[in-house]
Amino acid sequence: MSLPRITLRLFSPMRPPLYRLTPSITARARAFSSSLPARSEIVPAAPRTNILVELAKARRTIYQLGKNSPVPDSKIEELVNAAVLNVPSAFNTQSTRLVVLLHREHEHLWDIAIDVFQNLVKTGAIPEQVWQKQTLPKLQGFKAGVGTILFYEDPSHIKPFSEKFSLYKDQFHPWAEHSNAMHQYFLWTGLExxxxxxxxxxxxxxxxxPVAKQWDVPSEWRLLAQLVFGSPEGAPGEKAQKPTEERVKIYGKQ
Ligand SMILES: Cc1cc2nc3c(=O)[nH]c(=O)nc-3n(C[C@H](O)[C@H](O)[C@H](O)COP(=O)(O)O)c2cc1C
Structure with a gap:
């Protein structure tokens, strides 16, 4: 089976846009839908930081997942496309790769994980009791969801930059991981x-x-994370917060 290609599509925002376009821009956009307005022609709308903050607050870890998808799969695809098109990367390397597994493909992923762990139980690497009481129920909980997004990095898009910009050569690897994490956060919040x-x-x-084999993932791609999602069937856990004063310093505030 070949990898799902992420096609370029217009993202239909679920909420009002943060910027509004001047009339001349909308007219031009109608005439040349592929051309983008110059930055100077974009007029900032009223501050809507609160939308971002509300979305950030709403994103939590939910382990109890079900199969009652709140939207058609096309909305998931639009969101994923919006991530790859809008999340930044160092020097615009765009080295993050996403593999989206939905429904039966998603279930297959977690069956693969269950197989891998069953083999570890057989070798004694994982005690039978831990497997039965903890690991298996957890993996079955993931399988109960709708989909999983696999986050990869393609090193072939990082190496040329390391060679070209020798001053930063050791930074491209961590920067790629930063950008990958931004994709993870965007999609975690977006799915919410x-x-x-x-x-x-x-x-x-x-x-x-086994995942690379099943979905024809190039062997050089590095898997970094899996974002599991489904209908929320439980509440997030308690979350302790360290004081912001310990974590933030502001200088020059007026
Ligand atoms: C970089 C990162 C790695 C994480 N890895 C895991 C993980 O492997 N398994 C897991 O169950 N949760 C994982 N989490 C979820 C965190 O435990 C969770 O985000 C944190 O406790 C705060 O809770 P919240 O997501 O509800 O705000 C990870 C979160 C981040 C940001």
Whole structure:
């Protein structure tokens, strides 16, 4: 089976846009729908920071997931396309790759993970009791959801930059991971905005080889994270917050 290609599409925002376009721009946009307005022609609308903050507050870790998808799959595809088109990367390397597994493909992923772990139980690496009481119910909980997004990095898009900009050569690897994490956060929050619940997992590198084989993932791509989502069927857990004063310093505030 070949990898799902992420096609370029217009993203239909679920909420009002943060910027409004001047009439001349909308007229031009109608005439040349592919041309983008110059930055100077974009008029900032009223501050809407609160939308971002509300979305950030709503994003939580939800482990109890079900299959009652709140939107058609096309909305998930639009959101994923919006992530790859709008999340920034260092030097615009665009090295993040996403594989989206929905419904039966998603279930297959977690069956693969269950197989991998069953083999570890057989070798004694994982005690039978831990497997039965903790690991298996957790993996079955992921399988109960609607989909999983696999986050990869394609090193072939990073290496040329490391060679060209020798001053920063050791930075491109961490920068790629920063950008990958931004995709994770965008999609975690975006899925929440569509009405899903989600949780972030790291079963790499244990599942890398069978997953690459099943979905024809190029062997050089590095799997970094798995975002599992479904209908939210439970509440998020309690979350302790360290004081903001410990974590933020502001200088020059007026
Ligand atoms: C970089 C990162 C890695 C994480 N890895 C895991 C993970 O492997 N398994 C898991 O269940 N949750 C994982 N989480 C979820 C965190 O435990 C969770 O986000 C945190 O406790 C705060 O709770 P909240 O997501 O409800 O705000 C991860 C979160 C982040 C940001």
């Amino acid at each position: 905005s569509l009405g899903f619940g989600a949780n972030l997992q790291h079963y790499n590198p244990l599942i890398d080889a």
